[in-house]
Amino acid sequence: MDRHRIPSLAYYTTRSGTMHYSSNSISFSVNRLIKMEATLSRVARLQRERRKGGSWMGKFSKMADLINSDVFLAFSTYTTIVILKMMLMSPLTGYFRITRKAFQNWEDTWMGKQDPEERKKMLQTNPDVERVRRCHHNDLENIIPFVVIGLLYTLTGPDLSIALLHFRVFVGSRFIHTVSYVMSLPQPSRALSWVVGMITTFSMAYRVLTTALHL
Structure with a gap:
């Protein structure tokens, strides 16, 4: 069984050509995207508060x-x-x-x-x-x-x-x-x-x- 990776998805290809997606790899990628989005949102909020002088x-x-x-x-x-x-x-x-x-x-x-x-x-x-x-x-x-x-x-x-x-x-x-x-x-x-x-x-x-x- 050969394993191929693309940036956002991992899957396995059998000898018959059938693709089987790795659920663990997909879950890891989704969680990482969620964390990155939360971090970017928090950074943007802090920057807005700093510009407005709203930071306590x-x-x-x-x-x-x-x-x-x-x-x-x-x-x-x-x-x-x-x-x-x-x-x-x-x-x-x-x-x-x-x-x-x-x-x-x-x-x-x-x-x-x-x-x-x-x-x-x-x-x-x-x-x-x-x-x-x-x-x-x-x-x-x-x-x-x-x-x-x-x-x-x-x-x-x-x-x-x-x-x-x-x-x-x-x-x-x-x-x-x-x-x-x-x-x-x-x-x-x-x-x-x-x-x-x-x-x-x-x-x-x-x-x-x-x-x-x-x-």
Whole structure:
């Protein structure tokens, strides 16, 4: 019995000229073609994802580059400064409460030497204390949006000089606003500092929206 091979099929020819196909050889060839097709399909899919930026490894690498960028480091620095400034408003409120002897809770009047009448007088509203409390509340209304929007802003890849301008202007405006509020400086010092901070936050928000939504 003679054996002849062609590229995709193997068969045997008997002396009488009858061809008998080898089922094992056919099965091997079909399996090999299926594996090759699957490999080519997988390679093509990976290439498409790489071109579109859809590879999760590519996204992770890009995110890591953004976090390690100078813009993100600058944002972290100025955000830490302004958050610490906001946190210091709580002890400042406590200081004014103690020095003005103005409390909201009975147990806080323990320094009244157990004299009920004197302790009752401490349960009062003081304008200086309320001024610091309102300043602290204003910080919460403005700094928290700045932190959230600023973080998204850094992920858009802005220019370092422009980003620093946004961060510095906002932090400076909040310090001026606090000094103007606590020290009762005449208007429009406090109002202008608040407006500058709001415009800065809206400017970063506009950059985020135009980058993400292609407005």
